[in-house]
Amino acid sequence: MKVLLLSVVEHRSSPLLQQVSLEELSELARTAGYEVVDKLVVFIRSIDPKTYLGIGKLQELVDFYHTEELDGIIIQQELSPSQIKSVEEKALCKVMTRTELILQIFALHARTKIAKIQVELAQLNYMLSRLVGKGEEMSRIRGGIGMRGPGEQQLEIDRRLLRKRIHTLTEQLKKAEKGMQERRKKRRKHQYSVALVGYTNAGKSSLLQALTHADVLIEDKLFATLDTTSRRLWLTDGNQSLQVVITDTVGFIQDLPHTLVESFRSTLLEAVDTELIIHVVNSVHPAYVQQIETVQKTLQEIGAEHIPQILCFNKIDLLDTELYLQLRQNFPKAYFVSATTKENLPILREAIYNFFIKREKSNSSV
Numbered sequence: 001m002k003v004l005l006l007s008v009v010e011h012r013s014s015p016l017l018q019q020v021s022l023e024e025l026s027e028l029a030r031t032a033g034y035e036v037v038d039k040l041v042v043f044i045r046s047i048d049p050k051t052y053l054g055i056g057k058l059q060e061l062v063d064f065y066h067t068e069e070l071d072g073i074i075i076q077q078e079l080s081p082s083q084i085k086s087v088e089e090k091a092l093c094k095v096m097t098r099t100e101l102i103l104q105i106f107a108l109h110a111r112t113k114i115a116k117i118q119v120e121l122a123q124l125n126y127m128l129s130r131l132v133g134k135g136e137e138m139s140r141i142r143g144g145i146g147m148r149g150p151g152e153q154q155l156e157i158d159r160r161l162l163r164k165r166i167h168t169l170t171e172q173l174k175k176a177e178k179g180m181q182e183r184r185k186k187r188r189k190h191q192y193s194v195a196l197v198g199y200t201n202a203g204k205s206s207l208l209q210a211l212t213h214a215d216v217l218i219e220d221k222l223f224a225t226l227d228t229t230s231r232r233l234w235l236t237d238g239n240q241s242l243q244v245v246i247t248d249t250v251g252f253i254q255d256l257p258h259t260l261v262e263s264f265r266s267t268l269l270e271a272v273d274t275e276l277i278i279h280v281v282n283s284v285h286p287a288y289v290q291q292i293e294t295v296q297k298t299l300q301e302i303g304a305e306h307i308p309q310i311l312c313f314n315k316i317d318l319l320d321t322e323l324y325l326q327l328r329q330n331f332p333k334a335y336f337v338s339a340t341t342k343e344n345l346p347i348l349r350e351a352i353y354n355f356f357i358k359r360e361k362s363n364s365s366v
């Protein structure tokens with residue numbers, strides 16, 4: 001499946017960031033199984049209401065890439081349904097937005113019943129929001145008065161069917177979540193808990209495996225993990241020992257589609273409803289600073305910003321010495337580990353241990 005990737009931007013602001021997010025779009029496309037023939041940033045003076053990127057630019061792309069021979073074009077920006085239709089008519093191939101691509105990956109990777117329901121809900125809500133937009137576009141064309149056209153009647157039917165299915169799924173999800181919460185509560189009783197949180201592909205599952213020898217899915221793909229996995233972790237300082245439950249979670253991404261955040265909110269909240277968060281960072285990613293910000297923002301969005309965090313830079317085996325020293329200087333309180341070589345994992349274990357021991361002491365002294 002051959003695709004062309006486009007990011008259409010109005011200003012020439014921060015070309016580096018444009019490049020990084022295009023690189024991420026490319027990773028997303030690869031994860032979904034597409035072959036990327038080319039990726040480019042298209043600069044425009046202003047958004048064209050009909051085709052978004054403007055008919056001239058579009059024609060250039062169609063001629064240069066023979067888009068009719070491609071399986072699709074994936075666009076970083078959120079085009080309206082009518083803009084997508086216009087581009088499709090001109091390019092003679094399917095056009096998809098980044099949101100749709102992410103939804104597709106989630107659908108591909110969902111394994112448990114609960115994840116499957118959550119993904120379908122997110123997809124349907126996205127479709128519904130697009131249909132609502134379509135209705136508005138239509139009524140604008142009609143000037144707001146007059147008879148209902150056949151197209152609009154169909155829209156009404158589609159909308160009603162979507163809403164019905166959304167309602168059924170929401171009920172199913174509520175039931176499944178309740179069961180999950182109860183099971184987890186039982187498990188968590190009298191147990192210390194930690195969550196591994198971070199940008200997608202940071203190495204959260206690898207760390208869980210390295211720390212607990214759990215058999216979890218690790219892939220060089222975005223959103224490999226959609227279901228939360230919990231494992232036991234034994235920590236000791238030679239005298240005293242304690243058991244901690246450590247949970248792997250779904251990764252975060254910049255501009256995570258709103259409907260996905262909504263659908264996964266309860267799972268995420270459940271997963272991070274712990275005493276401690278280990279925020280895992282891919283230390284060799286060129287945009288690691290933005291990735292840290294995105295994770296903090298998402299934690300805020302789900303109401304988990306108050307939970308104490310340990311910042312943990314992973315993949316240090318790939319870092320050159322200079323960068324490593326620089327990072328250590330910039331983040332003096334952070335931990336620097338490698339899930340692959342297991343470097344510094346004992347120090348991380350010690351930090352987790354100390355966190356709970358300290359808390360225990362302060363609790364008993366109150």
Ligand SMILES: Nc1nc2c(ncn2[C@@H]2O[C@H](COP(=O)(O)OP(=O)(O)OP(=O)(O)O)[C@@H](O)[C@H]2O)c(=O)[nH]1
Binds near residue numbers: 249
């Ligand atoms: N060199 C190196 N590679 C690592 C390290 N940790 C993880 N990786 C690789 O990074 C990729 C992503 O690892 P995962 O553990 O699946 O990452 P994740 O954060 O769970 O990703 P998602 O579940 O997709 O959000 C895999 O190819 C791992 O082999 C590390 O310390 N060093």
Ligand SMILES: [Mg+2]
Binds near residue numbers: 205249
């Ligand atoms: Mg994972």
